[in-house]
Amino acid sequence: MQAIIILAAAFVIMLAGPIAWAAVYYKRRKGTILHINQGRIRDPRYFGKSFASLVQGSLASVRGNRIRLSKEEAFLDADRDPCAEECVEELVIARQKAFCPPDSVKEFQKEIYSEENVSLIHSGLKMRAAYCVKRMVLGNGITVSRWVDAGETLAVYDGCDLGVSASAGEQMCVGADCRFQRLYAGEIRIGQRPGSTLEAEDGKDARIYRLPVQVNRENNMRYISKEMINDEGIVDFSVLSWRNVTVTEKIIVQGDIRSHRGVRLCEDSVVCGNIFAEGDVLLEKNTAVLGNIFSQGSIRLEERATVGQRGKISSMIARETITFDKDNFVFGYVRCEKGGSTAAREKAGEEAASFSFLELPRHLKHLSFRDLYEYEHVDWQGFRKEEELLDVIIPAGASCVQRSMFFDCRKLEKAVFPESLRTVESYAFADCRRLKELAGFKNTMLTSIGTSAFENCEGLQSLELPAGVCVLEGAAFGGCSHLRNFRIPEDSLLRKIGDHCFRGCASLEELRLPDTTEYIGVSAFKGCDSLARISLPGTCSGQAGILELRDTGVELVFREILEERSDEAQKMD
DSSP, X not given: OHHHHHHHHHHHHHHHHHHHHHHHXXXXXXXXXXXXXXXXXXXXXXXXXXXXXXXXXXXXXXXXXXXXXXXXXXXXXXXXXXXXXXXXXXXXXXXXXXXXXXXXXXXXXXXXXXXXXXXXXXTTOEEEEEEXXXXXXXXXXXXXXXXXXXXXXXXXXXXXXXXXXXXESSEEEEOSSOEEEEEEEEEEEESOOTTOOOOTTXXXXXXXXXXXXXXXXEESOSEEOGGGOOTTSOBXXXXXXXXXXXXXXXXXXXXXXXXXXXXXXXXXOEESSOEEESSOEEEOTTXXXXXXXXXXXXXXXXXXOEESOTTSOEEEEESSOEEEOSSEEEEEEEEEEEEEEEOXXXXXXXXXXXXXXXXXXXXXXXXXXXSHHHHHTSOTTTTTTOTXXXXXXXXXXXXEEOTXXXXXOXXXXXXXXXXXXXXXXXXXXXXXXXXXEEETGGGSOOOEEOTTTTTTOTTOOEEEOOTTOOEXXXXXXXXXXXXXXXXXOTTOOOOEEOTTTTTTOXXXXXXXXXXXXXXXXXXTTTTOTTOOXXXXXXXXXXXXXXXXXXXXXXXXXXXXXXXOOOHHHHXXX
16 A cells, blocks of 8 residues: 555656646746747739849849849840740840730740730730739730739730739739639729729718728627618628628628628628638629638629728638629739639620720829718728828818828828817828928817827928917927928917927927927927027926027027916905
């Protein structure tokens, strides 16, 4: 018996000893946060860009008609020597002229590189891969064994096999009866040809593009129907279900759908968020998913179905197949492991007889809102980085310009503000470098301007601050290098000038700060090279932003503040 006890004790010690030692070791050891490199993602245009970079880096060392890429090889200079062989075995490089091979060429066994446009339009042509800096068009029946990439637009006509990847920097259209594995462009028009006047937004409720996605969740639903809509006609929650999920006709779901089986959107329905499904996903006629779609099964889009929205990149990924009908739109990336296809033409003999390039997509230039409701229900970053936006009108009744709402709209020149405006949040107009006119700004009811709200608005030259503004947060006007005249009214309620508020305002000449000023932050006027004079209350003489100016040559005029005597004191006198 004693031996058994000894063996049991030894077993416990042998079992617990390593665990105790490990616990002590890890308790004493300082833990480190696991670093995940978020930048390690593959560009959807990886094939084209890496090939172009390789060629461009080797052009300077070209000798004769030989170039060193991964190894030294011969190439065909298409600017001087037209393709004469039926099968071109060399790498093709065209730098000065658009590349359009003659009808006699049937196959390109190596890559094509062009710094101009590329036209490959002869039916039955086979090619390995092609890259162009500008626009590319593929005619009927072109076969690509690897990839094609265009810096601007890619037009693909009917009956093409697009190989592993087809991509474009701006826009792509893919005709009928085409096959693919991966597609990428800012805007992909499927089942369409160049010159189509259709737009993804046609026939859609304009509200859906500005609705923020709701995270409130309902579980295990099977049907999303009219009984679930709120007073605004919207289903304002996300759905998580173990069942097949069906969104009935003309329903707007302001959230995501996650199903452990399949998802079906009936005609004219909309999902403002993402769809995740273990089974198949079906988008019927004129439906829209504004986020991403991920399916462990297949994805099928019927006529006029849309994935994503203009100005944002979405992904549509299927473990099985993806099938498109006609007049579909995808904004971003498409990938399917078992191949995808577009529907054939309904009538035989509809093949195009002539071929044209796809024109560059249009961008939003003038922005206004139908009413206050539309403005208040927009995606709060819905217009950031809008490349071509020139002017915006904030509607009457609006009280706030939301955070980052117009961030980096680099061509924005004018913003019109209503009297009701009370807050411009952080980064609202940051990096709008051409912004030069803030119409109605001085007449607003503004009380605060957020961090970097107008940072780097280099076009601003003159501005009058509304009297009700109490707070200018850090770098609110930092980097406004051409801002010369910044007027603060005498009855201003301004209390705080945040850190770096006017940093880099190199043209600013003079400022008069009101008697209400209490705080002037660090480096508030750093880099204001033209600043000659500041008039301010004497109580601010010890503020960090003022102490930094003591030996800079800026004239500091401190005013004595006379406190007004109360009515009671006057009566006592």
